[in-house]
Amino acid sequence: MAPVTFLEAIKQAMFEEMERDPAVVLLGEDVGVYGGAFKTSEGLLERFGWERVIDTPISESAIIGAACGMSYLGLRPIAEMQFIDFIVCAFNQITNFVAKGHYLWGAPAPMVIRGPSGGGVRGGPFHSANPEMYFVHTPGLKIIYPSTPYDAKGLLKAAVRDNNPVLFFEHKFLYRRIKEELPAEEYTVPIGKAVVRRPGKHLTILSYAAMMHTSLEAAENLAKEGIEAEVIDLRTLLPLDEETILQSVKKTNRVLVVHEDTKTGGIAGEIAAILCEKAFGDLDGPVLRVTGLDTPVPYAPTLEDAFLPSAQKVFAAARELARY
Amino acid sequence: MKIELTRQQHLDLYYYMRLNRAVEDTMGKLFRQNKIVGGLYASLGQEAISVGTAYALEKKDWLAPMIRNIGALLTKGVPPRDIFTQHMAKYTSPTFGKDGTSHFGDLENLHIVSPISMLGDLIPVMAGVALAGRYLGQKIVAMTWIGDGGSSTGVFHEGLNFAASQKAPFVLILENNQWAYSTPVRKQVPLADLADRAKAYGIASYIVDGNDVAAVYSTAKEAVERARAGEGPILIEAKTMRMRGHAQHDPAEYVPPEMFEYWKKRDPIARHEKFLLDEKLLDAKGKAEIEKKIETLLEKDREFAENSPLPPPELAAEGVYCEGCHAPKPKWERPIAEVTPPRCSVEAVWQVEGFGRGKDVGLATTPLHFEAAPAAKPAKAAAKRPARKPAKAAAKGKRR
Ligand SMILES: Cc1ncc(C[n+]2csc(CCOP(=O)(O)OP(=O)(O)O)c2C)c(N)n1
Ligand SMILES: [Mg+2]
Numbered sequence: 001m002a003p004v005t006f007l008e009a010i011k012q013a014m015f016e017e018m019e020r021d022p023a024v025v026l027l028g029e030d031v032g033v034y035g036g037a038f039k040t041s042e043g044l045l046e047r048f049g050w051e052r053v054i055d056t057p058i059s060e061s062a063i064i065g066a067a068c069g070m071s072y073l074g075l076r077p078i079a080e081m082q083f084i085d086f087i088v089c090a091f092n093q094i095t096n097f098v099a100k101g102h103y104l105w106g107a108p109a110p111m112v113i114r115g116p117s118g119g120g121v122r123g124g125p126f127h128s129a130n131p132e133m134y135f136v137h138t139p140g141l142k143i144i145y146p147s148t149p150y151d152a153k154g155l156l157k158a159a160v161r162d163n164n165p166v167l168f169f170e171h172k173f174l175y176r177r178i179k180e181e182l183p184a185e186e187y188t189v190p191i192g193k194a195v196v197r198r199p200g201k202h203l204t205i206l207s208y209a210a211m212m213h214t215s216l217e218a219a220e221n222l223a224k225e226g227i228e229a230e231v232i233d234l235r236t237l238l239p240l241d242e243e244t245i246l247q248s249v250k251k252t253n254r255v256l257v258v259h260e261d262t263k264t265g266g267i268a269g270e271i272a273a274i275l276c277e278k279a280f281g282d283l284d285g286p287v288l289r290v291t292g293l294d295t296p297v298p299y300a301p302t303l304e305d306a307f308l309p310s311a312q313k314v315f316a317a318a319r320e321l322a323r324y
Numbered sequence: 325m326k327i328e329l330t331r332q333q334h335l336d337l338y339y340y341m342r343l344n345r346a347v348e349d350t351m352g353k354l355f356r357q358n359k360i361v362g363g364l365y366a367s368l369g370q371e372a373i374s375v376g377t378a379y380a381l382e383k384k385d386w387l388a389p390m391i392r393n394i395g396a397l398l399t400k401g402v403p404p405r406d407i408f409t410q411h412m413a414k415y416t417s418p419t420f421g422k423d424g425t426s427h428f429g430d431l432e433n434l435h436i437v438s439p440i441s442m443l444g445d446l447i448p449v450m451a452g453v454a455l456a457g458r459y460l461g462q463k464i465v466a467m468t469w470i471g472d473g474g475s476s477t478g479v480f481h482e483g484l485n486f487a488a489s490q491k492a493p494f495v496l497i498l499e500n501n502q503w504a505y506s507t508p509v510r511k512q513v514p515l516a517d518l519a520d521r522a523k524a525y526g527i528a529s530y531i532v533d534g535n536d537v538a539a540v541y542s543t544a545k546e547a548v549e550r551a552r553a554g555e556g557p558i559l560i561e562a563k564t565m566r567m568r569g570h571a572q573h574d575p576a577e578y579v580p581p582e583m584f585e586y587w588k589k590r591d592p593i594a595r596h597e598k599f600l601l602d603e604k605l606l607d608a609k610g611k612a613e614i615e616k617k618i619e620t621l622l623e624k625d626r627e628f629a630e631n632s633p634l635p636p637p638e639l640a641a642e643g644v645y646c647e648g649c650h651a652p653k654p655k656w657e658r659p660i661a662e663v664t665p666p667r668c669s670v671e672a673v674w675q676v677e678g679f680g681r682g683k684d685v686g687l688a689t690t691p692l693h694f695e696a697a698p699a700a701k702p703a704k705a706a707a708k709r710p711a712r713k714p715a716k717a718a719a720k721g722k723r724r
């Protein structure tokens with residue numbers, strides 16, 4: 001089997017789930033005739049028809065609200081945000097309606113909200129967002145942010161089958177820049193499980209999405225200097241796989257968190273707090289962070305590159321940490 | 325269309341309005357005894373709307389109440405004890421004390437979606453319920469309510485426009501009680517009739533006297549059946565008056581007293597009762613029987629609620645996720661084959677030759693947002709055929 005892109009993996013996941021279960025429907029802006037702004041739903045309308053692939057008006061609250069209503073009748077809607085930046089237009093629907101339903105009145109909302117996120121593609125301040133933390137702060141949601149085509153496919157399929165509302169972030173920098181061979185047979189990837197991408201013993205780098213690859217690049221360079229970094233892909237941000245993190249820290253005693261999201265209120269801070277609470281004795285040095293700047297994502301290539309974490313920045317921080 | 329009501333229907337409407345008012349009277353007493361947790365909202369004077377509209381629904385239909393729609397819940401079959409326990413935050417309430425007021429639902433039997441406090445949010449949700457019902461072949465109608473104030477939220481517009489664009493079997497009742505908290509309707513909306521909002525979405529609308537329960541019912545019934553028949557969403561403006569403050573704490577001093585006096589004479593229950601007595605559909609004995617029935621029922625349910633415990637503190641940490649406690653399953657009432665390939669498949673008559681759609685399976689070259697343009701294809705391939713296929717082929721994949 002030929003290797004496939006991240007985009008193709010997303011498409012395969014939706015195609016297979018819709019094929020498997022007629023309760024699965026897709027709705028969003030330009031998802032039907034056009035196949036989605038990033039072509040992740042190309043061909044789905046032809047295959048599944050107008051009732052299951054629904055082009056909507058430009059109304060994010062209505063898309064999320066309607067998907068929630070559909071889920072109450074046992075459907076499993078996938079709601080696409082054309083760019084994940086626009087998810088905040090539906091912030092209230094997601095955080096107050098969708099997320100709280102099961103806790104408050106026992107109404108599960110088996111729905112997926114997905115869309116292209118992240119920077120590095122010169123999309124500017126309104127097409128490059130990483131809004132995951134607005135939602136990690138919301139009990140009731142599950143939040144996935146994969147870094148490989150294999151995971152993207154397996155986790156999206158798991159998200160569709162989950163009885164809870166799942167936010168699924170697709171880093172658009174990865175859409176066509178990485179390829180991977182996928183198994184011919186059906187598979188899912190469990191939600192809530194991190195994975196060790198590269199074993200190491202001197203320090204742990206925790207990351208996800210596009211920064212996963214940046215971290216791996218830095219780890220290669222660190223290895224040349226004799227520093228063996230263990231690189232962990234968080235994959236799911238909520239619920240967070242504390243066990244895998246804590247296990248790694250026991251071994252390496254040093255932690256660096258790398259994410260593209262801005263620094264203040266990013267998940268690195270949360271992880272640092274968890275480590276203080278649960279692994280203080282295991283730590284030989286401070287928990288360090290390499291993250292996006294605390295600014296909007298700027299437009300000019302020089303500015304965006306300055307905003308984004310890079311393999312060099314990760315390398316430098318890791319080397320500093322290794323000295324402890 | 326004039327819908328003639330049977331005697332039984334008239335009596336049912338009367339019963340549920342009386343029940344609605346008696347439940348709220350009881351809660352008023354409980355409130356004064358400090359037994360209600362949080363605020364208490366009254367629908368005094370608006371009972372005909374909650375009851376008349378919900379009475380137009382069938383058992384299989386779905387509704388989602390707002391806080392002043394206790395009457396709709398009772399009419400749909402919710403027992404008064406659920407209303408009492410909810411307001412008293414008891415462990416025996418439908419939400420086990422996790423939420424109050426009319427904030428509870430029942431997906432399995434009564435088909436009720438719980439509201440949240442944010443006004444308007446139910447509108448797209450109920451549009452989704454309506455669409456799912458249609459998709460599953462259930463022939464249901466979804467109904468919810470909104471106030472004159474709530475009709476200015478963004479999500480009211482998004483939801484109703486979306487429902488209209490999908491021709492969803494959805495009925496929205498706009499309860500114009502002339503006040504949103506302290507703000508009169510003329511300061512909120514530059515329209516004489518809020519029903520005119522429907523024009524913006526190209527949907528049908530009605531205006532009805534919200535204090536005439538038979539009129540409310542027959543209007544709602546007609547709207548529900550039109551929506552069920554596939555005519556799309558319908559907006560009903562029911563004109564009425566909020567006869568109390570926004571909630572128990574609010575003496576509503578900003579309302580001109582003449583206004584209360586005017587509307588007091590139009591009380592929906594007194595009005596319907598006079599009609600029933602005049603038409604000899606009800607006599608003093610029948611009336612006393614109804615009153616006795618309600619009194620007994622409420623006495624029992626109030627006692628149950630008062631004697632119920634508050635939830636145990638451990639419950640606070642439970643239930644954020646569904647961890648196998650529910651098994652959401654659609655109830656199909658049409659052949660699944662209709663919505664699975666090959667029957668649901670459509671021909672892509674919208675394809676533009678040379679655009680790459682459908683051919684570029686690896687998605688390696690399709691032009692994408694923020695990506696460098698792929699190498700241009702030879703121009704003559706695109707020129708050879710017309711961009712769209714002839715009309716004959718188009719018929720198969722026709723849009724709804
Ligand atoms: C989106 C939103 N903003 C503000 C509020 C606070 N609030 C609750 S009820 C209310 C007035 C509502 O007026 P209306 O919609 O006319 O309903 P009524 O109280 O008259 O039944 C306000 C401002 C709210 N619940 N939701
Ligand atoms: Mg009002």
